Amino acid sequence: MSDTQSRLGVAILVSGGGSNMEALIQAVKAGSVPHAEIALVISNRADAGALSRAKAHGIATQVIVSKGTPDDVFQEAVLKALEEYRIEAVCLAGYLKKVSHAIVQKFHGRILNIHPALLPKYGGAGMYGHFVHEAVIQAGDTESGCSVHLVDDEFDHGRVLAQKPVPVLPGDSPESLAERILKEEHKLYPAVLAQFCEQLVASRRESDD
Numbered sequence: 001m002s003d004t005q006s007r008l009g010v011a012i013l014v015s016g017g018g019s020n021m022e023a024l025i026q027a028v029k030a031g032s033v034p035h036a037e038i039a040l041v042i043s044n045r046a047d048a049g050a051l052s053r054a055k056a057h058g059i060a061t062q063v064i065v066s067k068g069t070p071d072d073v074f075q076e077a078v079l080k081a082l083e084e085y086r087i088e089a090v091c092l093a094g095y096l097k098k099v100s101h102a103i104v105q106k107f108h109g110r111i112l113n114i115h116p117a118l119l120p121k122y123g124g125a126g127m128y129g130h131f132v133h134e135a136v137i138q139a140g141d142t143e144s145g146c147s148v149h150l151v152d153d154e155f156d157h158g159r160v161l162a163q164k165p166v167p168v169l170p171g172d173s174p175e176s177l178a179e180r181i182l183k184e185e186h187k188l189y190p191a192v193l194a195q196f197c198e199q200l201v202a203s204r205r206e207s208d209d
């Protein structure tokens with residue numbers, strides 16, 4: 001990050017439709033995340049809907065296929081892409097791969113994820129997509145929500161930065177609950193990214209002084 005251009009290069013890692021990615025891009029475009037520039041979108045699947053959405057915004061995309069690729073080769077390629085684009089912070093947005101230890105180390109405290117539940121409840125391996133909402137309904141919880149957290153070596157485990165509770169309504173299906181939560185995800189993630197980047201820029205300025 002240069003002194004004159006105080007925007008952090010952010011990469012978004014995706015595996016699916018990319019509605020959270022879209023919300024982040026829209027927020028940056030609208031000026032609500034003044035210290036971030038979405039510089040790269042990486043997908044581990046060639047058919048991820050997020051890719052065409054990113055391209056429509058003129059954002060660079062890379063497909064690094066994970067299926068059938070040895071994990072070390074896959075992870076190395078992701079790290080190389082992040083380095084090539086001089087990425088400073090990473091947002092996982094519906095990214096279904098575990099981030100390697102090398103990437104967690106290189107971007108220590110600078111990888112964010114959004115999860116559709118109130119962590120630490122309903123997180124961890126296998127807790128993604130409809131599995132999360134099914135488990136919440138099955139347990140009879142009256143409240144769920146979404147969480148933005150820092151990423152460490154375990155799934156859905158790093159420090160929670162912000163949460164938004166969402167009611168579980170009588171008669172909710174996993175789909176209706178997911179839809180209600182997703183609307184909140186689209187507001188929470190950009191707001192947290194904005195605050196995160198502002199703090200990172202401020203702490204770098206201080207250490208430059």
Ligand code: GRF
Pocket residue numbers: 016017018019020021093094095114115116129182185
């Ligand atoms: C979201 O529910 C998010 O919380 C989870 O994966 C889903 C991704 O949806 N990590 P989208 O691809 O952003 O639409």
